[in-house]
Amino acid sequence: MRRLNRRLLAVWAVLSAITVIYIWIDHSADHHGTAHASSAVTVIALLLAAVKVRIIMREFMEVRNAPILLCRLTDAWIAGMSAAMIGFYLAGRAVAT
Numbered sequence: 734m735r736r737l738n739r740r741l742l743a744v745w746a747v748l749s750a751i752t753v754i755y756i757w758i759d760h761s762a763d764h765h766g767t768a769h770a771s772s773a774v775t776v777i778a779l780l781l782a783a784v785k786v787r788i789i790m791r792e793f794m795e796v797r798n799a800p801i802l803l804c805r806l807t808d809a810w811i812a813g814m815s816a817a818m819i820g821f822y823l824a825g826r827a828v829a830t
Contacts, residue, residue: 744792783815
């Protein structure tokens with residue numbers, strides 16, 4: 734039980750740190766009180782979200798103890814969805830300019 738509590742505390746700390754990093758990145762995109770769209774900031778935010786999703790799936794949805802095929806399928810799903818979101822964002826940005 735004690736090991737589980739330590740693991741959950743570590744997972745919570747990592748998730749909180751990722752959130753703080755995102756907030757810091759978001760504020761760095763501000764220029765004199767006006768939000769400035771940045772491809773780099775958006776891609777980093779999407780990648781941070783993908784990391785958080787993977788951690789949540791592994792730790793809180795018990796995929797960590799699932800058969801190896803399910804672990805690989807969830808990783809592939811996260812990678813595919815992240816690649817699609819980043820691709821759509823970059824393609825839309827290219828079309829808009």
